Amino acid sequence: MIIKTKVPKKAFLKLLILLLLLQSCGKSGDGLISSALSSSEIDWISEKTQNLILYAPEDSYAAENLAELKIQAETARQQVMERLQVVxxxxxxxLLFLESREEMQEFTGIAAGGRTVxxxxxxxxxxxxxxxxxxxxELGHLYSWxxxxxxxxxxxxxxxxxYAAGDCRGEDLHAWAAKLTSENKLQDFSLLEQDLDFSSAAAHLQAGSFVKYVMEKYGVRSFRLIWEEGLSASSDATGLEMDALLDQWTGHIMQKEFTAxxxxxxxxxKISCE
Incomplete structure (x- = not known):
């Protein structure tokens, strides 16, 4: 006997969003890293640091600069761990370093500067x-997930x-958010929750500024409630309803130090914040 269970619409949408999230961040069970490392197209060299394993194609730019890259990667890891308070x-x-976006497309399916699996x-x-x-x-993605x-x-x-990457082009994320406000480019958060525009630097800067504000004013425990449940958890996370929290954030980014x-x-x- 086959028993059919109807999934409530809200639960179905939440499941769909989760599946899309997992695919976007590379958590799709496709073995991208193991496939790349076993590929006959690349002869990999590897180096271990105290906390990371780095792989680079032999004779590549990354391989030639592996000693310095190891230091940079460990420094980045430490900064991200401290900023996110990940324990x-x-x-x-x-960490696999490819030579071009074309290789990224071949091995990961997207022609990007980075992809977390x-x-x-x-x-x-x-x-x-x-x-x-x-x-x-990318380490921010990896450690948070x-x-x-x-x-x-x-x-x-x-x-x-x-936020994990720090300031953007040497300027505070809140200054960038203030710039968005002055040019009427802030997006309604209800739209941001529904669909992040990957082509929009504005959406990324807005999200980064908001995360920075909640993390630094209310702490990582409060932020994690929003991470797990969305802005609907604002009251439990901060003591403020969603609209009040967003108004508080807006007031903060419009302080003179940021607007100046x-x-x-x-x-x-094309703004890159790394």
Whole structure:
């Protein structure tokens, strides 16, 4: 006998969002890292640090600069761990450095500067003499997902990664958010929760500024409630209802120290915060 169970619409939507999140962050069970490392197309060399395992194609730019890269990766890891207050310790992540976005497309399915593969505890990076790997950004994705589980929305994951990377182009994330406000480019958070525009630097900067504000004013425990449940958990997380919390954040980013810096910033779609 076959028993059919109807899934409530809200539960179905939540499941669908979770599946999309897992796919976006590389947690899809596709063995991307193991497949890349076993590929006959690349002869890999590897080096271990105290907390990481780095892989680079033989004779690549990354391989030639592996000694310095090891230091950079360990420094990035320490910064991300401190910023996110991550305390979970586990096996060393695998960091794979490819030479071009074309190789990233071939091995990960996306032509990006980086891709985190949560399920395999690792990440891919593009690195050459013109491109620096977004170490803190991808490690921000990796450590948050593996320590806290999947978020309520991808905007939170991206916001954490932007926050983990620190200031953007040498300016505070709140200054960038103030610039967005002055140019009427802040997005309604209800839309941000529904669908993060990956092509929009504005959406990433907005998410990063909000995450920074909640993390630094209310602490990681409060932020994790929002990470797990979304903005609907604002009251439990901060004591403020969602609209009041967003108004508080807006008031903070419009302080003179941020608006003064914002007037000199140049918004474009290619802003990279690593």
């Amino acid at each position: 979970k310790q586990e096996a060393a992540p695998s 949560v399920e395999e505890n690792g990440a891919f990076f593009t690195m050459n003499d013109a491109v620096n790997p977004p170490l803190r950004h 593996r320590s806290w589980g999947p978020p309520a929305g991808y905007w939170l994951s991206e916001g954490v990664a932007v 810096a914002a007037q000199f910033l140049d918004l474009d779609t």
